[in-house]
Amino acid sequence: MRPFHPSYIITALGQIIPFLWVTLATMAGTVFFGSLAGLMLARAKVRRRPLSRALANVYIYMTRCIPSIVLLFIIYYGLPELLLAFGININGFDKAFFVITTFSVLFAANMAEVFRSAYEAIDPGQREAALSAGLSEWEAFFRILLPQCVTVALPNFANALVNLMKEGSLAYTIGMVDVMGKGQLMIGMNNGSYSLEIYLALAILYWALTIVLEKGFGYVEKRLSSGKRTAAA
Amino acid sequence: MLEIRNVHKSFGDNEILKGVDLKVEKGDIIVILGPSGSGKTTLLRCINFLERAEKGTMDFDDIHTEFKTASRHQINAIRKRTGFVFQNYNLFANKTALQNVTEGLTVARKVPKQEADARAREALDRVGLSDRYDYYPSQLSGGQQQRVGIARAIAVNPEVILFDEPTSALDPELVGEVLNVMKALARDGATMIVVTHEMGFAQDVASRVVFMSEGTVVEQGAPKEIFRAPKDPRTAQFLRRILRDDYEYSI
Ligand SMILES: Nc1ncnc2c1ncn2[C@@H]1O[C@H](COP(=O)(O)OP(=O)(O)OP(=O)(O)O)[C@@H](O)[C@H]1O
Ligand SMILES: [Mg+2]
Numbered sequence: 095m096r097p098f099h100p101s102y103i104i105t106a107l108g109q110i111i112p113f114l115w116v117t118l119a120t121m122a123g124t125v126f127f128g129s130l131a132g133l134m135l136a137r138a139k140v141r142r143r144p145l146s147r148a149l150a151n152v153y154i155y156m157t158r159c160i161p162s163i164v165l166l167f168i169i170y171y172g173l174p175e176l177l178l179a180f181g182i183n184i185n186g187f188d189k190a191f192f193v194i195t196t197f198s199v200l201f202a203a204n205m206a207e208v209f210r211s212a213y214e215a216i217d218p219g220q221r222e223a224a225l226s227a228g229l230s231e232w233e234a235f236f237r238i239l240l241p242q243c244v245t246v247a248l249p250n251f252a253n254a255l256v257n258l259m260k261e262g263s264l265a266y267t268i269g270m271v272d273v274m275g276k277g278q279l280m281i282g283m284n285n286g287s288y289s290l291e292i293y294l295a296l297a298i299l300y301w302a303l304t305i306v307l308e309k310g311f312g313y314v315e316k317r318l319s320s321g322k323r324t325a326a327a
Numbered sequence: 328m329l330e331i332r333n334v335h336k337s338f339g340d341n342e343i344l345k346g347v348d349l350k351v352e353k354g355d356i357i358v359i360l361g362p363s364g365s366g367k368t369t370l371l372r373c374i375n376f377l378e379r380a381e382k383g384t385m386d387f388d389d390i391h392t393e394f395k396t397a398s399r400h401q402i403n404a405i406r407k408r409t410g411f412v413f414q415n416y417n418l419f420a421n422k423t424a425l426q427n428v429t430e431g432l433t434v435a436r437k438v439p440k441q442e443a444d445a446r447a448r449e450a451l452d453r454v455g456l457s458d459r460y461d462y463y464p465s466q467l468s469g470g471q472q473q474r475v476g477i478a479r480a481i482a483v484n485p486e487v488i489l490f491d492e493p494t495s496a497l498d499p500e501l502v503g504e505v506l507n508v509m510k511a512l513a514r515d516g517a518t519m520i521v522v523t524h525e526m527g528f529a530q531d532v533a534s535r536v537v538f539m540s541e542g543t544v545v546e547q548g549a550p551k552e553i554f555r556a557p558k559d560p561r562t563a564q565f566l567r568r569i570l571r572d573d574y575e576y577s578i
Contacts, residue, residue, distance in 0.1 A: 216420075217415075217417070219413060219415055219417035220417055220418075220419055220420065222377050222411075222413070222417065223411070223413060223417035223418070223419070223476075223479075224419070224430070225377065225406065226375050226377065226406050226409070226410075226411035227406075227430060227431030227435055227479065227483070228403065228406050228407040228431050228434075228435030228436060228483070229430070229431070229434055229435050230403075230435075233434055233435070237430070237434065238419050238421065238422075238430075241421045242420060242421050245421075
């Protein structure tokens with residue numbers, strides 16, 4: 095076995111960091127599509143229409159029981175086949191497409207629960223007060239309910255985001271070159287040497303990302319709730 | 328000014344309002360009394376279309392509508408001419424006292440912000456909260472929150488204000504401040520429909536007392552008539568019980 099070279103951690107970081115944008119961009123895409131779908135699922139759950147509600151529940155249950163790596167492969171190999179049956183060819187699509195699709199599907203289920211519990215934490219009386227003040231349903235939702243939902247949902251959202259970041263590292267298994275993928279490539283090119291240094295570099299990177307995310311969300315949370323609690327009682 | 332006829336409302340198989348009629352003239356202070364579950368809250372909520380009654384008509388000035396088929400446009404017009412004060416205040420938790428009051432002006436009625444602020448301050452002054460404009464609901468006592476609720480309802484110059492047990496969620500020592508605000512409104516000529524268990528308020532302020540039981544209006548009349556000589560045995564029994572409780576409570 096080769097000796098441990100701490101200095102190679104820095105070298106590895108230098109080569110991996112240029113791929114950080116891939117990791118961040120797939121996360122951003124996932125958050126965007128996943129949250130949108132999550133919002134629709136949550137809406138289906140809180141409105142008491144039996145059919146759409148049952149469908150949302152089935153969706154959430156099924157996606158929750160499936161390991162992300164399994165779903166990733168199912169979508170990577172299955173989706174092109176499925177769409178081909180409808181005459182749509184997506185075989186040439188970027189790997190990121192399959193990664194974002196997979197993790198959006200999973201993220202949506204998480205977000206559905208986050209949004210639903212946030213929405214249910216807000217007293218429905220405020221909606222009624224807004225309506226009787228003459229606001230429309232949309233105005234009541236966007237001006238009164240949503241801002242409060244966001245405040246309530248933020249800690250859970252931050253959690254889900256950190257989870258997404260960690261799970262997202264599985265994207266290398268279908269060959270996407272994000273930070274994890276680049277690390278794997280480097281290990282392969284070195285015939286397995288320096289793998290410990292490279293994994294440590296990755297750990298440091300994910301660790302730093304988590305800190306940035308948590309501090310960022312902590313700051314926003316504090317901003318949103320300032321004034322409301324500080325001088326209370 | 329406001330007349331509703333034959334209002335029916337059920338929840339599932341449970342008929343809560345069984346043909347209620349109510350007529351309100353400008354300047355009236357109508358106090359609705361009745362045992363728990365008699366449908367008082369439901370009636371107010373139907374008038375504001377927070378619940379949809381399945382039968383009955385409403386005349387509100389020039390608006391004539393059926394509860395069942397009222398259009399979004401009509402509902403909005405009716406809501407804009409009424410104020411609603413809730414038992415649990417239902418203040419917007421993400422807005423200051425002032426913003427709670429301006430919301431209905433700037434957003435729903437497109438009043439320019441400057442004018443809305445001025446009107447909101449005036450409304451808050453009227454309920455004695457000149458020093459609390461920028462407080463959030465969580466920073467206010469129950470009595471203060473309810474007074475913000477009242478300011479929010481009056482700032483839009485509603486033709487009639489609906490109160491659903493405005494003091495029943497309050498600690499006893501805070502009830503007085505809210506009742507005083509309501510009395511002042513009554514003196515200034517506001518039209519009000521008030522559901523309450525405050526018999527003193529009913530006796531002193533009401534121009535008419537309406538007694539409800541099991542989804543119908545059992546009897547109505549001047550407070551003197553109702554309190555001294557109730558005609559219906561159900562009214563008499565209710566008053567006996569509640570006045571005795573009040574008496575026991577006060578010693
Ligand atoms: N959303 C609802 N779904 C089902 N039943 C309801 C609903 N709202 C009210 N009810 C029922 O309607 C009946 C009348 O309720 P309402 O709140 O109008 O009574 P109330 O006269 O205001 O009583 P209280 O003095 O206790 O406030 C009650 O039996 C209640 O259980
Ligand atoms: Mg009630």
